[in-house]
Amino acid sequence: MTQGIDFARLTLRDALDLAILMEDEAQERYEEFTRIVGGRYPGDASDMFRMMAQNEAKHRKQLSDRRAQLFAGQTTSVTRDMIDDLEAPDRGTPRVFMSARQAMEVALRAEEKARDFFDGALPHVQDPEVRALFQDLRAEEERHGEFVRARMVRLPPGPDVEEDEADAPGSDPGN
DSSP states (O other): OBSSOOGGGOOHHHHHHHHHHHHHHHHHHHHHHHHHHOOOSTTSHHHHHHHHHHHHHHHHHHHHHHHHHHHTTOOOSOOGGGBSSSSSOOTTOOOTTOOHHHHHHHHHHHHHHHHHHHHHHGGGOOOHHHHHHHHHHHHHHHHHHHHHHHHHHTSOSSOSSOTTTSOOTTOOTTO
């Protein structure tokens, strides 16, 4: 959701700032999910969320570098309170015993949500540079989705364990 963003008047600087904020929010959400689900074994849901956080951080850096080249020292007019959940995965999705595949399903929905955001914004964008950036970002989100789908193919379906069969986090299963 966006609040106060007029896509018809969006400048390239504002579009870059918006994209950076989206990547920031997604990275923070994946890092939060990593803590919530906890690490149980290599390649688990926590590792999947950590990998996605690293991907978001890399994309954010690319966008930030581009912004710095074009608009060094210029302040932003786009703020974090203007966006909510544009790319970040839904807050209520992580569970302690979710599988790596379930984590990738969460990530896939987030990538599709970001792609849909750019699809919805593009008809309202009038500036040719902003339009080109949004088209590139939309294509990038599509590539991210393909990456996640490719990872999912290699993962077993379903949860690692059923929640009612699992020991409480931190408990000693031998007692």
